[in-house]
Amino acid sequence: MGAGWESQLLETGFLAIFLCPLWSLAQVPERCPPSLISIWTLRWLIVRIMLGAGLIKIRGDRCWRDLTCMDYHYETQPVPNPMSYYMHRSPWWFHRFETLSNHFIELIVPFFTFLGRRMCMVNGAVQILFQATLIVSGNLSFLNWLTIVPSLACFDDAALSFLFPSSEGGAKQLVSKIQREEAAGHAPLPSRGMLVRRVVNVALAVLIGYLSVPVVLNLLSSRQVMNTSFDPLRIVNTYGAFGSITKERTEVVFQGTLSTDPQDPAAVWEEYQFMCKPGDVTRRPCLISPYHYRLDWLMWFAAFQTYEQNEWVIQIAGRLLANDSTVLSLIQHNPFQGRGTPRWIRGEHFRYRFSDPWGRSAAQGKWWIRKRLGAYFPPLDLAGLRKYFQSRGWPHPDIY
Ligand SMILES: *[C@@H]1O[C@H](CO)[C@@H](O)[C@H](O)[C@H]1NC(C)=O
Numbered sequence: 490m491g492a493g494w495e496s497q498l499l500e501t502g503f504l505a506i507f508l509c510p511l512w513s514l515a516q517v518p519e520r521c522p523p524s525l526i527s528i529w530t531l532r533w534l535i536v537r538i539m540l541g542a543g544l545i546k547i548r549g550d551r552c553w554r555d556l557t558c559m560d561y562h563y564e565t566q567p568v569p570n571p572m573s574y575y576m577h578r579s580p581w582w583f584h585r586f587e588t589l590s591n592h593f594i595e596l597i598v599p600f601f602t603f604l605g606r607r608m609c610m611v612n613g614a615v616q617i618l619f620q621a622t623l624i625v626s627g628n629l630s631f632l633n634w635l636t637i638v639p640s641l642a643c644f645d646d647a648a649l650s651f652l653f654p655s656s657e658g659g660a661k662q663l664v665s666k667i668q669r670e671e672a673a674g675h676a677p678l679p680s681r682g683m684l685v686r687r688v689v690n691v692a693l694a695v696l697i698g699y700l701s702v703p704v705v706l707n708l709l710s711s712r713q714v715m716n717t718s719f720d721p722l723r724i725v726n727t728y729g730a731f732g733s734i735t736k737e738r739t740e741v742v743f744q745g746t747l748s749t750d751p752q753d754p755a756a757v758w759e760e761y762q763f764m765c766k767p768g769d770v771t772r773r774p775c776l777i778s779p780y781h782y783r784l785d786w787l788m789w790f791a792a793f794q795t796y797e798q799n800e801w802v803i804q805i806a807g808r809l810l811a812n813d814s815t816v817l818s819l820i821q822h823n824p825f826q827g828r829g830t831p832r833w834i835r836g837e838h839f840r841y842r843f844s845d846p847w848g849r850s851a852a853q854g855k856w857w858i859r860k861r862l863g864a865y866f867p868p869l870d871l872a873g874l875r876k877y878f879q880s881r882g883w884p885h886p887d888i889y
Contacts, residue, residue, distance in 0.1 A: 531642035541729030543595025549732025613643025745831030751868035836865035
């Protein structure tokens with residue numbers, strides 16, 4: 490999908506390789522802690538993630554500068570959760586405060602990493618708290634969970650040992666054993682494995698430094714690009730999305746009918762429901778973090794473009810007409826289950842708003858209030874699709 494969390498997963502995974510000893514398979518290698526170099530590559534990652542995210546915002550959209558973005562974010566984010574519904578109703582001054590805090594956390598706090606042990610830990614703690622807030626207030630796939638991982642590198646063993654009470658004694662014993670050996674004057678010479686590891690770590694530092702050059706230039710550039718990598722292996726990437734915030738939520742709703750004439754005003758159009766994304770207005774927003782449904786996510790993008798820009802939407806309509814079990818498995822509710830297949834499918838375009846939690850609609854069980862904007866794509870049947878495919882010179886799947 491080319492989403493930011495995918496390259497971030499690649500980068501975090503690559504850096505994690507170097508936390509482990511080169512030869513040993515031991516879980517907690519004695520006397521072979523991760524080198525400072527690999528710890529710093531992870532700290533450098535969290536600094537870049539945050540600065541990228543912060544800079545693209547203040548460059549991307551006025552609402553980040555006049556502090557109104559959070560007035561929209563909860564309602565218009567790709568897949569809101571039940572908390573988003575209530576957070577959306579926070580007072581205006583709280584949304585201003587949230588936006589300002591966001592800037593502080595993304596643009597100022599990352600620099601704490603370079604101000605000594607204590608400030609580095611403050612950065613780690615703030616970033617983890619920030620990600621936890623995002624996890625609670627929306628479904629942003631595993632991105633926030635993944636961002637916690639490099640934040641952990643801001644803490645050292647002494648700061649984290651309280652989490653592992655049983656190993657604390659062991660660690661102390663190990664330290665005193667090493668100290669005794671050193672005092673006795675026969676500290677062991679570094680083994681060949683340790684030497685190889687040092688060479689590998691220095692090479693890693695050089696590689697990350699070299700690959701970071703275009704990333705830093707991009708951060709400094711006034712035309713910063715979002716979520717991009719500059720090397721084919723995606724080892725060091727640039728992050729940052731949501732530079733501009735959509736102010737209105739729109740949705741594409743697939744509807745089908747068993748009627749033979751789609752123009753017949755008496756035709757009954759029934760709606761397909763996706764796994765998680767808003768559709769039926771009475772359905773509670775879902776909770777899916779740390780997972781996500783890729784189709785739902787892509788439908789969010791499709792909704793503020795046209796079907797000509799997202800021709801796969803037409804392919805999905807075709808698969809629904811053809812009763813394709815693979816595509817039907819990607820959605821939650823097929824209204825024609827057990828009743829045959831629809832003759833026509835159409836895509837309708839709606840604007841969605843959260844209902845007022847204390848209003849009349851909410852009392853009727855509605856989480857959303859929607860208004861039809863028009864057709865997203867016109868009614869299609871299998872014959873029409875065949876023509877559509879031919880006009881585009883697309884290969885003609887047997888099912889049509
Ligand atoms: C549609 O497919 C399902 C299984 O995927 C099957 O049970 C059903 O009978 C099919 N409906 C029609 C009308 O072919």
